[in-house]
Amino acid sequence: MATLSTLLIHILTNTSLSASYIRRRTGSVTFWIAVPTITTILMSIAYYYSIAGMTMPYLIAPIIFVTWIAISVLILHLRKDKYYSIDFFASREASVAEVGGE
Numbered sequence: 001m002a003t004l005s006t007l008l009i010h011i012l013t014n015t016s017l018s019a020s021y022i023r024r025r026t027g028s029v030t031f032w033i034a035v036p037t038i039t040t041i042l043m044s045i046a047y048y049y050s051i052a053g054m055t056m057p058y059l060i061a062p063i064i065f066v067t068w069i070a071i072s073v074l075i076l077h078l079r080k081d082k083y084y085s086i087d088f089f090a091s092r093e094a095s096v097a098e099v100g101g102e
Contacts, residue, residue: 004062007047008069014040 014036021032051062 004047004050005065007043007050008065011040011043011047014043 017036018033021027021029051059
């Protein structure tokens with residue numbers, strides 16, 4: 001199961017690289033689009049063949065995992081206004097000042 005989760009994380013990361021290139025339009029198309037697409041296809045094939053040979057108790061785990069991720073993404077999307085107002089860097093600067101670093 002850990003391997004399937006790792007493959008899914010890499011597939012999502014590759015997808016984000018392509019989306020990042022489309023937004024920024026800087027860098028090499030080969031690096032940002034072609035390589036992530038090819039590796040995503042290869043990992044998707046590996047993911048498929050990993051699930052194809054599973055029996056019922058193990059087969060339902062990836063379905064639950066994907067459902068959990070979909071629900072989490074939906075909740076994050078619905079609450080995105082709350083997350084945009086969080087200033088993550090201000091809290092880091094305050095904690096560094098308290099410790100006396102930098």
